[in-house]
Amino acid sequence: MWCQPKLYPGRSHLRKFYLPWNTYRRGISSTTSRLEDNSHPNVISVPPKEARVVICGGGVVGAAVAYHLAQMGWGPQTIIVEGGRLGGGTTWHSSGLIGAFKPSLAQLKLAQNSIALYKALEKIGRPTGWKQCGSLSLARTKDRMTVFRRMKAQSVSWNIECELISAEDVTQLCPMLRVDDLAGALWIPGDGVGDPYQTCISLITEAQEKGVRVYENCKVTHIVNKENSIEAVETTCGTIECQFFVNCAGFWARSVGKLSEPFVKVPLHPVEHYYLHTKPMVGLDPMTPVIRDLDGYIYFRENNGRLLAGGFEPVAKPAFENGIIPGNTNERYLPEDWDHFHVLLEQMLHRMPSLGNVVLERLCNGPEAFSPDCKWIVGEAPEIQNYYIAAGMKTVGISAAGGIGQATAELIVNGSTSLDMYELDVSRFLGLHNNRKFLRDRVKEVPGMHYALQYPQHEFQTGRNLRMSPIYPKLREAGAVFGQVMGYERPSWFQPADENDIDPIDGSRKYKIAYTNTFGKPPWFDYVANEYAACRETVGLSDYSSFTKIDLWSNSTEVVDLLQYLCSNDVDVPVGSIIHTGMQNHLGGYENDCSLARIAVNHYMMIAPTIQQTRCKNWIRRHLPSDGSVAVSDVTSAYTAICIMGPATRELLSELTDTDLNAKNFPFFTFKELDVGLANGIRAMNLTHTGELGYVLYIPNEFALHVYTRLIEAGEKYGIMHAGYYATRALRVEKFYAFWGQDLDTFTTPLECGRAWRVKFDKSVDFIGRDALLKQREDGVRRKYVQLLVTDHDPDIDPWCWGGEPIYRDGKYCGMTTTTGYGFTFKKQVCLGFVQNLDENGKTQDVSNEYVLSGDYEIDISGIKFHAKCHLHSPNLPTKFPDTERDSYHATRDLQST
Structure with a gap:
């Protein structure tokens, strides 16, 4: 007996869909029989x-x-x-889609290894259902085609065969599809499906x-x-x-x-996740490619003579919101919700009109878990x-x-x-990421990311306003547009208020989330340019509170012994000194990249990247002495960090403290405890992490608003301006500072990224990674960290670099960009990345400075190659520092990257 599913007002086109009543109820699938047979191993x-x-x-x-x-x-x-x-x-019950292209190199390599394994199993007679039918990813918009052009450019370095094709070509590969609204597509012949x-x-x-x-x-x-x-x-x-x-x-x-x-x-x-299965379809080609209509959130694949369709709706429906997860498979499956599924169903009918004449077998609602x-x-x-x-x-x-x-x-x-x-x-992750209510809210948004158009510097809309510094309300009033990192609200840029930014009820400034929404010149460009100028020419104030802050101490000098073992630099420095160092693994790669301020003989404060909060604590704790002689405390949430940077910062801070801030008394890259305004116990560090003159003030939270207010009031005559993360990031990129998680990772060594001078091989402690770095120094490096300034590029009309662009030397692929940004002093796109010397077989050879500097470079930006000037060392940008301080500044600036 056949029965119509629920009909929806105004959706009469769904009347042609029918569902077998005996498969409509929960948990039924033709695949279930597999679980009841004896085909699995003993x-x-x-x-x-x-x-x-x-x-x-x-x-x-x-x-x-x-x-x-x-x-x-x-x-x-x-x-x-x-x-x-x-x-x-x-x-x-999963879809069985196997695509090699992933958002990052690590994910891509994992997928490629999976495909290689399934092919190997098939060769020895072990079935995997692997079928290399290829995949078609469809684009309805120009921005989606820009994504595909970027993917095509990356395919050279990622060793993936792919081709940009027209809407007419799509019809040749899959005649069932409607193509009149397509801007093009990406054909990947190596993709496939499996069981x-x-x-x-x-x-x-x-x-x-x-x-x-x-x-x-x-x-x-x-x-x-x-x-x-x-x-x-x-x-x-x-x-x-x-x-x-x-x-x-x-x-x-x-x-x-x-x-x-x-x-x-x-x-x-x-979240609830749906798979639509049809009855067998006459004439359906078994080698029909996987179809991904990304702008419609849907996919199709051939499945044993049937069509299997699914998707990732923009707003997902969380399952088991009460937190009670069923203990077995049968209890897990849920009834179909056609009202929720109709978003996908309408897109399926749009892209494949003939689907309206097909008889359905079932709609499976098998919830899937997302991070x-x-x-x-x-x-x-x-x-x-x-x-x-x-x-x-x-x-x-x-x-x-x-x-x-x-x-x-x-x-x-x-x-x-x-x-x-x-x-x-x-x-x-942090503990907050495992909060059930946070997860329930976030997963409404997450599945849609699979197929959503991912613009640069993506921000989540859910799970916001979790971690906020005490000065957050003041930053919001000042026009902050917020990004989020490790749950922390961090200003990305500041912009003046307009009538749409003000709450009509209480007159407060509305909360705004950062956005880019383009692959070209971003909407925040002019705001960031002004903030950048303030940091370089007058005074910029930035909230650094999200940085990871860890105190380490011991009764005697055990903490020094521990850090000497963990760090590749020599941390046994005079009290009041700040040392920048890597913590290497046994391969010489970076497990952490941090600054250490020696507060006392037996006490250090570590400042590390925000995203390292869990990771670096774990790395340290795994190496703590078993006798408990070294104590570790995460003080990230105990201090508000305010950075003031620019040539007028010394004059400004001198008005608020009795401490002599003269360069001889408080030189670059040192630490002092200051009184600021009426507050005391402020840990002041003479560095900025951006290469500008300035200070980072680590303020006990109870004093944060007071110190912030005094800085703003006193800074008014110096032209003080708030500066968001995008401005400080632009300063760092232009100064050729490496970012952990982008340029530095667990496989990158100091010798590859120009930091060999920070590795103290001659210190008495045999630190982690020393042998690997000594061997690399002897054998030579196979890649070098470079800065590339893009020439002949018009920032107003040309696509921008956003990271992951291929680099060519003398017309030959040699590496990829890692971190990119606009250099407001250079007035050029600035790309950081690694250059390799690849032979005809793609094998890496030694890379010398001469090799790097002798080449003619190009960067492929969304399919267009632009010439670039290559640097191995930080450029000396013009400053407004007093002449007496300029030499000292340049001598220490390169130490300030975290």
């Missing part, structure tokens, strides 16, 4: 008393981790515990043949840790002592994270050592599983990976 019912690695979750990600551990020889020491049936979580369930079973079968054991219907009930390291896993089938635990629980990963003490934070929240920033979650948990996470795959687990399984196995076996995954590491 499993044993009673787990052992001990194992080396316990993997929680028998989906495709858990299977991939087990497979790679087995390949590395750990099979007999590894077990999988699955609370239900293998592949019974999200694996069996997550088959892939899961094949991976587990291969792993079992190498000794991995699997236990179904075995739920984890508690994770036991001893001295902050994994000791055992308690399950419904008994306790298993182990050394490593891997949370691959997918939809349930956050719940599993709460089964330990302390909780392991896995910020995920489910608050729409990225995967991997890495070792900050809370417990040897506890690893591989979750948050956001409906495309098969696309990531092979690569993430390999990376996780490498972390467990080797302690490091062959890829830099800092942007995916779980340490990018």
Whole structure:
């Protein structure tokens, strides 16, 4: 019997859609039969008393981790515990789309590794459902085509075959599509689809043949840790002592994270997610490419003679908002909500009109869990050592599983990976990101990011006004337009109020979120130019409160010994000195990039990038002396940080303090505790992190408003102006300062980025990474950090650099930009990035200064190549400093990057 679904007022075109009544009810799918057959590998019912690695979750990600551990020889020491049936979580109902192009190099490499694995499995007769049918991404707008042109430019460095095609070409590849409203498309022939369930079973079968054991219907009930390291896993089938635990629980990963003490934070929240399945369609080509209509939020793929369609609606519907996550798969699936799904359905009918004549089989509502920033979650948990996470795959687990399984196995076996995954590491989160109500609000927005047009410097609209400095209300009154980083509201720029900015009820200034909404000259350009000028010519005031601030101390000099071991620079400096240093890993890469102020003989204050708040604390705590002789305290929220910069700052601050600020008494890159106004105990640092003359004042929160008010009042006659993050960022880019998370990462060494002079090889302590850096110094570096000034570029009409642009030397690809910005003094686009010397086979060779400076450079900006002038050293920009201070300034300026 056939029955019409619910009809909607004004949507009579939906009347032609029919649904089998017996598949309309919750939880029914033709795929369910797979979970009830005997095709999956044999499993044993009673787990052992001990194992080396316990993997929680028998989906495709858990299977991939087990497979790679087995390949590395750990099979007999590894077990999988699955609370239900293998592949019974999200694996069996996902779309199976496998696309190589991802938002970042790390994600792209993981996806490429996944594809390579599935191809290899198919060659040995293990089915994965892999089908290289290619993908078509459609563009309805010029801005979307700009994105595609950027992707096409990046494809050279990322080794992806792709082609920009016209709307007419789209018809040739997929005749079913409507194309009259398209601006073009991107064709990626190497993309395809796979079967997550088959892939899961094949991976587990291969792993079992190498000794991995699997236990179904075995739920984890508690994770036991001893001295902050994994000791055992308690399950419904008994306790298993182990050394490593891997949370691959997918939809349930956050719940599993709460089964330990302390909780392991896995910020995920489910939203309703829909898959539309048709009945078999006559004449449907099995090699029909995957269709992604990004501006319509939808996708299509061929699936065993049927059409499978889905999408990522702009406003998602959170599931299980009461926080009670169902304990098994059958309870998880929800009734269809056609009212909510109609946004996608209308777009499907628009793009593929013939779909209106197709009989539907079912609409599956299988909620999926998303992270608050729409990225995967991997890495070792900050809370417990040897506890690893591989979750948050956001409906495309098969696309990531092979690569993430390999990376996780490498972390467990080797302690490091062959890829830099800092942007995916779980340490990018704070406790606030795991708040259920925050997650519920944020995931309304997150799924839509999959296909949304991502303009530069994207800002979330939800989960705002969480962390605010005490001067936040004053900044808002001053016209701040806010960005958010690690939950912190940080002014991006300031603009005068107009009538739309004022609340008509109470007359207050409305809260405004930063935006760019273009790939060309941004709307905030003129505001930032004025702020930049103030910082260079008079006085700029910027809120630095979001910076990570950590105090470290000991009774004696144990803290000095610890920091000498962790830091590549020599931190045993006189009290009152500030030292800039990296904290390297055993490969010589940056785990942290920070400034250390020596407050006392046995006390340091560390200032690190905002995004490092969890990561750097975790790195330090993992290396603390076991006797507890060194104490660590995160004081980020205890101090308001105000930076004043510009040539008039010394005169301004001198009016508010009795301390002599003369260069001899308070030289650059030193620390003093000051009274400012009526307040005391202010930690003042003579640096700005931007290369300008000035100070950063770390003010106890109770004094923050007072000090801010005094600075503004006294600064009026000096032309003081508020400066947002975009202005200070422009100053840093122009001064050739590296940014952690963009230019510096866990694979970048000081020798590659021009900071070898900050590495003190001759200090008595054998610091972490010393051997790797000595070897690199002997062997030579394979890439160098450069600054490129773009020439023949019109900022008013040409596309701008936003990072990730390919760099060409003498017409040959040699690297990519990392950080970019507009140089208001140069009046040019400024690009920072790394240059390599690649041979004909794409292998890296030694890179010398002569090699770098002898080339003719171009940068590909959205498909247009612009010539660029290359620099290896910071340029000396004109200043308004007094002559007596200029030499001292230039001698210390390069120390001021954090």
